[in-house]
Amino acid sequence: DAMVIQNPRYQVTQFGKPVTLSCSQTLNHNVMYWYQQKSSQAPKLLFHYYDKDFNNEADTPDNFQSRRPNTSFCFLDIRSPGLGDAAMYLCATSRPWTELNTEAFFGQGTRLTVV
Amino acid sequence: AQSVTQLDSQVPVFEEAPVELRCNYSSxxxxxxxxxxxxxxxxxxLLLKYLSGSTLVKGINGFEAEFNKSQTSFHLRKPxxxxxxxxxxxxAVSYHYGxxxxxxxxxxxxxxxxxx
Structure with missing residues (x-):
């Protein structure tokens, strides 16, 4: 039944060791988003894909990269995780944003711990 | 730039009591x-959303919210x-399409x- 699936749910990585988080969707949505949610803070958009077009938010650190090999999958790569990157990472999908389509569907998130 | 303010970080309430969660935005x-x-x-x-039209919107689980343009608020309520x-x-807020x-x-x- 799950429509946006994030793996793993919990990820522990070492300081400075590259890590990849995965998101897949069964909704066939054009748009996929990655949000970062630090403890007691608002989810913050890192970037999104509209099909294969990548859109980076201006204040997203270079340490964060993303790949979308096909419609169903999107990956978040953190090249050198720091302690400040510990957070919940949320993947979401949507159709192209119009008044008829204004719902983003979220996965359950991946909680990243950096040790 | 847009911003969203939720004035209360925590709201404790007893079961069966009414509740209002406040939200103001600037755009x-x-x-x-x-x-x-x-x-x-x-x-x-997603609980509910306001796009246009009636300012009172109803969502899932018995929640509703009222859009108030003059006060730039969108408070959530449950009786x-x-x-x-x-x-x-x-x-949350988002831009219109485009x-x-x-x-x-x-x-x-x-x-x-x-x-x-």
Whole structure:
């Protein structure tokens, strides 16, 4: 039944060791988003894909990269995780944003711990 | 730039009591407004949204919200809460289409704690 699936749910990585988080969707949505949610803070958009077009938010650190090999999958790569990157990472999908389509569907998130 | 303010970080309430979670936004352009709920260690689930038309919108689980343009507010209400409503609630805005897709700008969240 799950429509946006994030793996793993919990990820522990070492300081400075590259890590990849995965998101897949069964909704066939054009748009996929990655949000970062630090403890007691608002989810913050890192970037999104509209099909294969990548859109980076201006204040997203270079340490964060993303790949979308096909419609169903999107990956978040953190090249050198720091302690400040510990957070919940949320993947979401949507159709192209119009008044008829204004719902983003979220996965359950991946909680990243950096040790 | 848009911003969303949720004035209360925590709201404790007794079961069957009414509750209001407050949200104010600032934007120089028209926006869509949303409320999402997040249960512990879960993703975000849409409760309700305001796009246009009637300013009172009804959502799932008995929640409703009222858009007030003059006060730039979108407060969430429920007349009688249940233990199962214990969760964190996020108010969010997005640009209309033609802007930055569905990029949601969230408030910091309000933790609703329902006590028996």
């Amino acid at each position: 120089s352009v028209s926006v869509y407004l949303f409320w999402y709920v997040q249960y512990p260690n879960q993703g975000l689930q 009688s809460v249940h233990i199962s409503d214990t969760a964190e609630y996020f108010c 802007g930055s897709q569905g990029n949601l700008i969230f408030g910091k969240g309000t933790k609703l704690s329902v006590k028996p």
